[in-house]
Amino acid sequence: MGILGFFVAIISLIVSFWNYKLNRKQLRTELLTKYNVRYSVDKDISRVVKYLEQQEGLRHRDKIEEPDDHEVEMFMRFFEELELLIIAKAIDEKVVSYMFYFYLQAFEKQKDKWKNIGYDDDEWKVFHEFMERMKKLNEDKIKYKID
Numbered sequence: 264m265g266i267l268g269f270f271v272a273i274i275s276l277i278v279s280f281w282n283y284k285l286n287r288k289q290l291r292t293e294l295l296t297k298y299n300v301r302y303s304v305d306k307d308i309s310r311v312v313k314y315l316e317q318q319e320g321l322r323h324r325d326k327i328e329e330p331d332d333h334e335v336e337m338f339m340r341f342f343e344e345l346e347l348l349i350i351a352k353a354i355d356e357k358v359v360s361y362m363f364y365f366y367l368q369a370f371e372k373q374k375d376k377w378k379n380i381g382y383d384d385d386e387w388k389v390f391h392e393f394m395e396r397m398k399k400l401n402e403d404k405i406k407y408k409i410d
Contacts, residue, residue, distance in 0.1 A: 267394065290353075291354055294348070295353055295358060298354075299343070301374055305306050305337065305341075307333060307337035308334075309336065310330050311330045312329075314329060314371055315329075315373070318369060318372070319369050329376065332380045335380055336380055339387060340390075342390055345363070345393060346393035348394070356397075356400060360400045360401060364397050364400075366398055
């Protein structure tokens with residue numbers, strides 16, 4: 264019985280670990296889905312997104328006015344939240360990059376317009392760390408041809 268019990272314990276441990284990994288992946292996916300929906304639905308964030316898309320020559324036939332300071336702040340805070348989730352290892356930075364890097368690039372091209380909110384101030388340190396992380400990740404992707 265001792266050897267049989269040992270094998271049952273090992274198999275139980277392996278199954279438990281497998282379930283843990285599977286649940287963690289599922290939670291990460293649900294969290295990213297939640298943030299992707301929020302990105303699309305939140306009126307402040309989506310307004311900035313539509314403005315950036317227009318500036319990049321995508322979609323939007325109607326002229327979209329430049330977002331106000333509050334909308335820009337909410338957009339930046341959204342990405343600060345993502346940075347904190349990446350640091351906590353709650354979400355994968357490569358997936359975040361895939362989902363949002365285009366908008367970060369477009370946002371940075373317009374950075375002179377965001378001076379009213381103190382774009383370069385230390386208050387936005389987490390946002391800028393996120394930008395640097397995404398730039399580095401995408402430079403490495405290009406450099407090493409990672410798909």
